[in-house]
Each structure stands twice: as structure tokens, then as C-alpha cells.
Amino acid sequence: MLLDPQKDASLIGRIEAALNEPYLVAHLGKLERESAEGRLAIENAVFRRYNQATEYAVPWVNRAAPLAGSRVVEIGCGPGSSTAAFARLAGQVDGYDIEPAAVEGARIRARMLGLTNVSCHAVAPDQLLSEICRRHGEGQVDLVLLYAVLEHCTTVECLETIQTSWDLLRPGGHLVVIETPNRFGYMDVHTTFLPFFHLLPGPIALRYYRRTQRQRVIKTLDAAARISGQEAELARIRLGTGISFHEFQIALGIEDLGAVLAADGYEPEMLAWFPITLEERLLQTFFLARDVPAPIGFARFVLNVILRKPDGALPTEPLIPLSSRAEFLVNYAHMKVDLPVQQAQLLQKFERLGKAEWVISGSDADLLAPANQINIAHGDDHIRLQSTGNDPYLYLPPLDAPLQRAIVKIDINAPGHSILQVFYATSDQLDYAEERSVCVPFYRGRNILLVELPPGVTGRLRIDPGEIPGEYRIYRIEVRQ
Structure with a gap:
């Protein structure tokens, strides 16, 4: 009443x-x-x-x-x-x-x-x-x-x-x-x-x-x-x-x-x-x-x-x-966050580049090499990465030849907010080090990440998906130069 x-x-x-x-x-x-x-x-x-x-x-x-x-x-x-x-x-x-x-x-x-x-x-x-x-x-x-x-x-x-x-x-x-x-x-x-x-x-x-x-x-x-x-x-x-x-x-x-x-x-x-x-x-x-x-x-x-x-x-x-x-809720479905200006510019540059040097898609789990605190398996339309610690990383297939200035596009679904880091080697510096890496922030859910590499990158790219343990899904990795 x-x-x-x-x-x-x-x-x-x-x-x-x-x-x-x-x-x-x-x-x-x-x-x-x-x-x-x-x-x-x-x-x-x-x-x-x-x-x-x-x-x-x-x-x-x-x-x-x-x-x-x-x-x-x-x-x-x-x-x-x-x-x-x-x-x-x-x-x-x-x-x-x-x-x-x-x-x-x-x-x-x-x-x-x-x-x-x-x-x-x-x-x-x-x-x-x-x-x-x-x-x-x-x-x-x-x-x-x-x-x-x-x-x-x-x-x-x-x-x-x-x-x-x-x-x-x-x-x-x-x-x-x-x-x-x-x-x-x-x-x-x-x-x-x-x-x-x-x-x-x-x-x-x-x-x-x-x-x-x-x-x-x-x-x-x-x-x-x-x-x-x-x-x-x-x-x-x-x-x-x-x-x-x-x-x-x-x-x-x-x-x-x-x-x-x-x-x-x-x-x-x-x-x-x-x-x-x-x-x-x-x-x-x-x-x-x-x-x-x-x-x-x-x-x-x-x-x-x-x-x-x-x-x-x-x-x-x-x-x-x-x-x-x-x-x-806002941004629930994909937790979509507008690309920062730098990432938007890189996406435009990526789209203007020629054909892909190589592509890894959902059926190519065997091409990735687990290295630390990570398990790799096939998914329906993606590669499933199960991170078991706070320092996981894996290696991409070796490059056929040194890259000129190149851009890597990564389509990834993440379990939480973190920083993805791509390490690279050059012909005169074959070890991986912080000064030879590029960091990109990402958010929970589906992300399109773009990483610009300097000239002369060779060997394997190493990807550290982030500090958040859990399941990551890679839908596509593409390199253009």
C-alpha cells in the first residue's frame, strides 16, 4: 500500500x-x-x-x-x-x-x-x-x-x-x-x-x-x-x-x-x-x-x-x-573499441599494400610453434591458444626472405585486456629483445591489431599474446609488404 x-x-x-x-x-x-x-x-x-x-x-x-x-x-x-x-x-x-x-x-x-x-x-x-x-x-x-x-x-x-x-x-x-x-x-x-x-x-x-x-x-x-x-x-x-x-x-x-x-x-x-x-x-x-x-x-x-x-x-x-x-551493457557483443588513430592509419596503409607475403588462417594451427606457457589446437574456424601462465609466447613460420617495411595484421579474440607484443630478429641481430619488439594494446573480445615492422626483419616472428591466462582465438594472421 x-x-x-x-x-x-x-x-x-x-x-x-x-x-x-x-x-x-x-x-x-x-x-x-x-x-x-x-x-x-x-x-x-x-x-x-x-x-x-x-x-x-x-x-x-x-x-x-x-x-x-x-x-x-x-x-x-x-x-x-x-x-x-x-x-x-x-x-x-x-x-x-x-x-x-x-x-x-x-x-x-x-x-x-x-x-x-x-x-x-x-x-x-x-x-x-x-x-x-x-x-x-x-x-x-x-x-x-x-x-x-x-x-x-x-x-x-x-x-x-x-x-x-x-x-x-x-x-x-x-x-x-x-x-x-x-x-x-x-x-x-x-x-x-x-x-x-x-x-x-x-x-x-x-x-x-x-x-x-x-x-x-x-x-x-x-x-x-x-x-x-x-x-x-x-x-x-x-x-x-x-x-x-x-x-x-x-x-x-x-x-x-x-x-x-x-x-x-x-x-x-x-x-x-x-x-x-x-x-x-x-x-x-x-x-x-x-x-x-x-x-x-x-x-x-x-x-x-x-x-x-x-x-x-x-x-x-x-x-x-x-x-x-x-x-x-555498452560494447557487450564484441567489446568493440574504435581503433586508435595510429592503428587506423596503419589499417589504411595495410589495405594499400600488395598481395600477402603469407597468411595463417583457422586451419593452419600446425604452422604455429608453441614455445612457452601455451597450448595450440584447431578450432572450428580459428586456432585455439590456451595460455597457461602470464608469459606465453609462440613462433610464426620462418620467413622465406628478409622483409622490407611490412605490416602484420592479426585478427584475434582475447579473454581480457592486455598488451600483445611482436618480437622480431634481423640478419645482424638474431636474438629477441625488448628493443626489437612492437607492443599493441587489445581488449576482451574480437580485436584487429596491426603491427608495423622495420626493414630487414628475418627468421621467425615471436608473438606474446598477453599476460592474461585463458583462451585466445586467432582467426587470421596476414603479412603484407
């Missing part, structure tokens, strides 16, 4: 009045409540965040983890906006927070909305996680909810919260993280609305924050700074920074998060709430080009993820195949 500001004005007014004494007064001074920023904060606390959770978060979670009859623990429930929204479908919701005023607000909200399956508990910060474990026991909870929480934690608190949440879950249970900023987004969309602010080291951030237009942020940090630098740094964290996939890998001890990621924020509800931004497109491109070892959902500018605790062995395949997200 959404709360309409017009149709439900009476109920919203009663909720605001009820929340005023225990919660709103504690968070907003009289002048702040009268400002536009303060009024928005009140509306968020009273009904907007509840509506967002009801419209977007609850159906999104219910899709991956059916809520009917479920036992839900919410850590960091605040004044109960999300607690109440989830209680409409869940069997029982227990909310926990370190702030008594917020917990009292959550209790009031639940009563006013007629919810009888909600219990809210105020617990001291140093006892919070242990008390939750004592009350619920390990492996007994269906769903742990962290709604706009982790970004307000210190590093230690964040890791402990994720780990404890995972321990609480039964096998097959779900850890739900909602509306937590991605630290790798370019814009601080949470606290200051300044570009890159959340990425700044603490000492720099604490000398920069007054550039924000958000007066509450300035007042909070000013007050903390008057106490001590340590207090100011803690206040900066409490206002909210961001996290990334790294915390989950560390806290859960799971490197391949795709094996437990049941929802990644590209589902319809989350796309409606958080449309894809320009900054996110740029981060997607980096994830794909660099083969970042994390699911693409961790490239979203706000992290909304559901992690499913395995009921048995860890799955060997991702729960969400990357191909199922192709429509939301």
Missing part, C-alpha cells in the same frame, strides 16, 4: 506528528525543519522512503526470494520505513538499530499501519551483532536486509555486518543489500552531490566538504571538526561514503560472487528506480574491457544486490549469466 500525499494526507500527518517527538526533533533542529532541505528530509522519513520500498524494493526482493511466511532480520532499520514495507508480505520482521529514537519511531509507524508482525529493538553499537546472533541463532533466518546501511559503516563494521548477516542465514537464505552507493561511481550521489567526493582520502575530504550545497552536511562536519579530526572523520563516514564488491569477497570468503548473486540491480524494478547513468556506462565499459573479477551488477552506480547462501556446494556457474544482461 503506497501512501498518497493527497489521498492519505490525514494518515501521513498523524505519522509525522507521532514521529516528531521521538525521531524528527532528534535529527532536525527547528530551523532545519522549516528549510526546503529539511522538509524533504521529513517527507523522506515519514512516507517517501516507505513508498520507494513498497513500490520497488519489496517486489524486487519477492521475485528472487519469496517473502510469504519468511523470517526477516533488518540490521539498521532506522525509523522503520523499509521494515514496514517488507512486513506487508513477510511472515515476521525483526528490525534492529543502535539509535533508540529511530527504533521508537519504527514501532510507532508499525502500530499506525496496523502491522502486528514487526518487532523493533534498540541495541548498543558494540553489542548489536552479537545480540542479533543471540536472539536468532546462526543458520535460522530466511532473509537479512541491509537497506541503505553499509555506506554508513566503518570498514571493520561493514565487514563484520556482512559476515554476521551471512552466518544468520539458513542454507538457501538471502542477504539483501539495497540502495548502497558504489564507491566507484564518479558522482557522490549520496552525501555531498559533488563529483568524486566519496573517493577522496579522509584528510582531503575534510578540507573540501564546504563546497557542497547541502547545509546539513556542512553543519554536521563543522560540528565534528570542532571536537577533533578523528571525530570529523567518523562523522564523514556516518554521513555515507560507498562500498564495492571487494567487501563481499573479503567478508564472505567467496571470490566468484556470481555463484551466489541472485539479483544484480538490472531487474525491472531497480531499473525503474535507478535508471542507468552515463557514469555507469563508463564503468561498465571498464568492467568488460579489463575483465574485472566481479559480476557486472557491481558496476551499477547504486548497488542493489541479493546474495543467495548456497544449500550445499558453491555453484560452478553464475546464477545470472552475463549474456542475460547484454541489452543493458
Whole structure:
């Protein structure tokens, strides 16, 4: 049930009045409540965040983890906006927070909305996680909810919260993280609305924050700074920074998060709430080009993820195949990147040259000689190279005669972003050395690479396909001069 500001004005007014004494007064001074920023904060606390959770978060979670009859623990429930929204479908919701005023607000909200399956508990910060474990026991909870929480934690608190949440879950249970900023987004969309602010080291951030237009942020940090630098740094964290996939890998001890990621924020509800931004497109491109070892959902500018605790062995395949997200990603099909100017000019020069000196195509695997950390085999229409280390290389067939100025064109599919290096020898210098090599960057997927060689190259060309272990596919190598 959404709360309409017009149709439900009476109920919203009663909720605001009820929340005023225990919660709103504690968070907003009289002048702040009268400002536009303060009024928005009140509306968020009273009904907007509840509506967002009801419209977007609850159906999104219910899709991956059916809520009917479920036992839900919410850590960091605040004044109960999300607690109440989830209680409409869940069997029982227990909310926990370190702030008594917020917990009292959550209790009031639940009563006013007629919810009888909600219990809210105020617990001291140093006892919070242990008390939750004592009350619920390990492996007994269906769903742990962290709604706009982790970004307000210190590093230690964040890791402990994720780990404890995972321990609480039964096998097959779900850890739900909602509306937590991605630290790798370019814009601080949470606290200051300044570009890159959340990425700044603490000492720099604490000398920069007054550039924000958000007066509450300035007042909070000013007050903390008057106490001590340590207090100011803690206040900066409490206002909210961001996290990334790294915390989950560390806290859960799971490197391949795709094996437990049941929802990644590209589902319809989350796309409606958080449309894809320009900054996110740029981060997607980096994830794909660099083969970042994390699911693409961790490239979203706000992290909304559901992690499913395995009921048995860890799955060997991702729960969400990357191909199922192709429509939301840039450059997915081939990770195509426009040729740099130099490569484009070389391609034009290559096309103007005469016939090929020699060509190696997909059926010519026997012509390549493996030399180090690489296995060579025939593919359907390509030569399959299996790199087994970070220094693989192979040799092309020997040249019939020294080349004049020549260009090598290599059509290759690579497993990740790296540098391809072509070593050559000359009649008076037959050994391979760095100064007699040409380097060309390439990206994951299909690449057309062009390498210009100096006059006098002879013998065999040596190709180092890159530092990324995995499968490379060569479709064609052609030399023209």
C-alpha cells in the first residue's frame, strides 16, 4: 500500500506528528525543519522512503526470494520505513538499530499501519551483532536486509555486518543489500552531490566538504571538526561514503560472487528506480574491457544486490549469466573499441599494400610453434591458444626472405585486456629483445591489431599474446609488404 500525499494526507500527518517527538526533533533542529532541505528530509522519513520500498524494493526482493511466511532480520532499520514495507508480505520482521529514537519511531509507524508482525529493538553499537546472533541463532533466518546501511559503516563494521548477516542465514537464505552507493561511481550521489567526493582520502575530504550545497552536511562536519579530526572523520563516514564488491569477497570468503548473486540491480524494478547513468556506462565499459573479477551488477552506480547462501556446494556457474544482461551493457557483443588513430592509419596503409607475403588462417594451427606457457589446437574456424601462465609466447613460420617495411595484421579474440607484443630478429641481430619488439594494446573480445615492422626483419616472428591466462582465438594472421 503506497501512501498518497493527497489521498492519505490525514494518515501521513498523524505519522509525522507521532514521529516528531521521538525521531524528527532528534535529527532536525527547528530551523532545519522549516528549510526546503529539511522538509524533504521529513517527507523522506515519514512516507517517501516507505513508498520507494513498497513500490520497488519489496517486489524486487519477492521475485528472487519469496517473502510469504519468511523470517526477516533488518540490521539498521532506522525509523522503520523499509521494515514496514517488507512486513506487508513477510511472515515476521525483526528490525534492529543502535539509535533508540529511530527504533521508537519504527514501532510507532508499525502500530499506525496496523502491522502486528514487526518487532523493533534498540541495541548498543558494540553489542548489536552479537545480540542479533543471540536472539536468532546462526543458520535460522530466511532473509537479512541491509537497506541503505553499509555506506554508513566503518570498514571493520561493514565487514563484520556482512559476515554476521551471512552466518544468520539458513542454507538457501538471502542477504539483501539495497540502495548502497558504489564507491566507484564518479558522482557522490549520496552525501555531498559533488563529483568524486566519496573517493577522496579522509584528510582531503575534510578540507573540501564546504563546497557542497547541502547545509546539513556542512553543519554536521563543522560540528565534528570542532571536537577533533578523528571525530570529523567518523562523522564523514556516518554521513555515507560507498562500498564495492571487494567487501563481499573479503567478508564472505567467496571470490566468484556470481555463484551466489541472485539479483544484480538490472531487474525491472531497480531499473525503474535507478535508471542507468552515463557514469555507469563508463564503468561498465571498464568492467568488460579489463575483465574485472566481479559480476557486472557491481558496476551499477547504486548497488542493489541479493546474495543467495548456497544449500550445499558453491555453484560452478553464475546464477545470472552475463549474456542475460547484454541489452543493458555498452560494447557487450564484441567489446568493440574504435581503433586508435595510429592503428587506423596503419589499417589504411595495410589495405594499400600488395598481395600477402603469407597468411595463417583457422586451419593452419600446425604452422604455429608453441614455445612457452601455451597450448595450440584447431578450432572450428580459428586456432585455439590456451595460455597457461602470464608469459606465453609462440613462433610464426620462418620467413622465406628478409622483409622490407611490412605490416602484420592479426585478427584475434582475447579473454581480457592486455598488451600483445611482436618480437622480431634481423640478419645482424638474431636474438629477441625488448628493443626489437612492437607492443599493441587489445581488449576482451574480437580485436584487429596491426603491427608495423622495420626493414630487414628475418627468421621467425615471436608473438606474446598477453599476460592474461585463458583462451585466445586467432582467426587470421596476414603479412603484407
